Amino acid sequence: MTLSAADLRDRVLAGDRRAVARAITVLERGGDDGAALHALLYPHAGRALRLGVTGPPGAGKSTLVDRLARELHGDFSRLAVLAVDPSSPVTHGALLGDRIRMGALQELPGVFVRSMASRGLLGGLGPAALEVMDGLDAAGFDLVLVETVGVGQSELDVAFAADITLVVVAPGAGDGIQALKAGLLEMADIVCVNKSDLGGAETVRNDLMAAFELSSARSEKAPAILLASSKTGEGVGALAASVRELAGDEDFRIRFGERRRRAAQRRIVGGLQREAGHAAERVLESDPVLVTSVVDGLMTPRAASHEVFRRILKGETS
Amino acid sequence: MNHASAPIRVLVAKPGLDGHDRGAKVVAAALRDAGMEVIYTGLRQTPEMIVRTALEEDVDAIGLSIHSGAHMVLFRKVLAMLREEGMDDVLLTGGGIIPEDDARTLAEEGVGRLFGPGAPLSDLVKYIREEVEARRKASEMKES
Ligand SMILES: Nc1nc2c(ncn2[C@@H]2O[C@H](COP(=O)(O)OP(=O)(O)O)[C@@H](O)[C@H]2O)c(=O)[nH]1
Ligand SMILES: [Mg+2]
Numbered sequence: 001m002t003l004s005a006a007d008l009r010d011r012v013l014a015g016d017r018r019a020v021a022r023a024i025t026v027l028e029r030g031g032d033d034g035a036a037l038h039a040l041l042y043p044h045a046g047r048a049l050r051l052g053v054t055g056p057p058g059a060g061k062s063t064l065v066d067r068l069a070r071e072l073h074g075d076f077s078r079l080a081v082l083a084v085d086p087s088s089p090v091t092h093g094a095l096l097g098d099r100i101r102m103g104a105l106q107e108l109p110g111v112f113v114r115s116m117a118s119r120g121l122l123g124g125l126g127p128a129a130l131e132v133m134d135g136l137d138a139a140g141f142d143l144v145l146v147e148t149v150g151v152g153q154s155e156l157d158v159a160f161a162a163d164i165t166l167v168v169v170a171p172g173a174g175d176g177i178q179a180l181k182a183g184l185l186e187m188a189d190i191v192c193v194n195k196s197d198l199g200g201a202e203t204v205r206n207d208l209m210a211a212f213e214l215s216s217a218r219s220e221k222a223p224a225i226l227l228a229s230s231k232t233g234e235g236v237g238a239l240a241a242s243v244r245e246l247a248g249d250e251d252f253r254i255r256f257g258e259r260r261r262r263a264a265q266r267r268i269v270g271g272l273q274r275e276a277g278h279a280a281e282r283v284l285e286s287d288p289v290l291v292t293s294v295v296d297g298l299m300t301p302r303a304a305s306h307e308v309f310r311r312i313l314k315g316e317t318s
Numbered sequence: 319m320n321h322a323s324a325p326i327r328v329l330v331a332k333p334g335l336d337g338h339d340r341g342a343k344v345v346a347a348a349l350r351d352a353g354m355e356v357i358y359t360g361l362r363q364t365p366e367m368i369v370r371t372a373l374e375e376d377v378d379a380i381g382l383s384i385h386s387g388a389h390m391v392l393f394r395k396v397l398a399m400l401r402e403e404g405m406d407d408v409l410l411t412g413g414g415i416i417p418e419d420d421a422r423t424l425a426e427e428g429v430g431r432l433f434g435p436g437a438p439l440s441d442l443v444k445y446i447r448e449e450v451e452a453r454r455k456a457s458e459m460k461e462s
Binding site: 017018021022024025028029087088091092093094095096097099100103106112113114115117119 | 351355
């Protein structure tokens with residue numbers, strides 16, 4: 001299927017599933033084609049509720065997404081899931097297995113599931129994933145659910161990409177305390193202690209509640225901490241109710257306006273950093289003396305950065 | 319960016335009701351290690367589920383692992399459904415216990431090469447890579 005960007009946009013806006021799938025591929029590849037398509041779709045995005053689901057590997061995120069999304073399907077009949085997994089930094093390959101756990105969800109009408117490899121990022125949501133989310137939003141999905149593994153810096157990405165952030169933990173490996181250490185819980189609106197059918201879930205919840213009471217770092221109010229089992233379904237209804245409550249019934253643009261402003265600002269600055277990085281590399285390639293001066297101790301790295309910045313502003317990037 | 323440099327996306331699925339998915343998992347891991355993005359969906363996939371996944375994931379290729387003896391029915395069904403969706407450009411390949419005559423018949427109908435249980439995984443990797451690259455090039459030619 002080869003279409004011009006404008007044709008592809010028209011078909012995406014009309015809800016053509018195959019066009020949506022192809023558009024995601026184009027956005028994911030980025031470059032000029034991706035940027036052009038994104039520019040056409042972006043004006044139509046902004047209406048969907050964006051729900052981020054993160055947590056350690058194996059906590060049961062995908063299994064929970066399957067249950068939770070089915071619970072929410074009544075309120076959000078057009079529902080998209082974007083499941084992001086890390087690519088191997090060595091081979092660039094990826095094994096994307098989240099769909100295995102989402103069999104029941106895929107049976108429902110109006111549901112679209114897409115797996116995405118993080119391509120070059122350690123696991124976080126990079127600019128491409130954000131543009132894919134915009135694409136799904138523009139395609140008219142009422143709810144865009146994004147699942148990512150919480151490692152390193154990536155959990156922060158989710159909190160910025162989403163209106164509501166759900167952190168999933170489980171007893172045992174990847175339990176709450178570990179997640180707390182990794183800074184995972186600081187941006188949570190809701191924490192789900194999953195696998196409540198197994199022993200130890202209550203203890204994890206109590207530990208987390210104690211930790212939140214002690215934590216002074218959090219300015220916003222402490223998140224709801226809910227027990228659930230994605231295996232039996234117990235507690236998932238309450239979890240869905242808590243998502244509904246946070247979502248409210250106003251326009252999401254207004255309800256989450258402040259968050260979306262912060263997210264937009266972060267994207268603008270992030271894009272600028274990437275562009276400035278490329279420009280700086282071009283300056284240094286065109287004038288290798290700068291690097292030599294730093295190596296020889298004639299100039300500090302900071303002074304060289306200032307010099308590069310000055311040249312970029314003057315347009316001397318050749 | 320051109321198509322050729324983007325990672326190859328492959329769906330690995332095991333249709334039918336028979337047994338375990340060890341074989342499919344090994345294949346999925348080998349394709350990943352060869353730098354591909356592998357969408358793995360596990361056991362008991364119906365042709366409808368396979369085609370739906372292939373559509374949503376916009377894959378370049380589908381690899382089916384079939385040991386049940388139902389390969390003629392399953393490959394034909396998936397191929398017909400792909401055509402119905404206009405997804406003729408997706409490579410349909412796979413492996414399992416498939417007699418040579420059957421593989422030849424399916425190839426004449428439009429299925430790609432099929433690999434027996436003894437075939438080295440590197441052959442499958444090489445085949446998918448070359449075939450997908452050729453198809454991407456052909457579709458780029460059409461574009462320009
Ligand atoms: N006992 C139990 N196992 C669960 C539950 N939720 C998920 N699992 C299992 O935990 C494993 C990891 O689940 P998955 O959803 O893939 O986790 P993810 O890596 O966080 O997406 C799988 O074997 C699931 O079957 C649960 O509530 N209870
Ligand atoms: Mg998962």
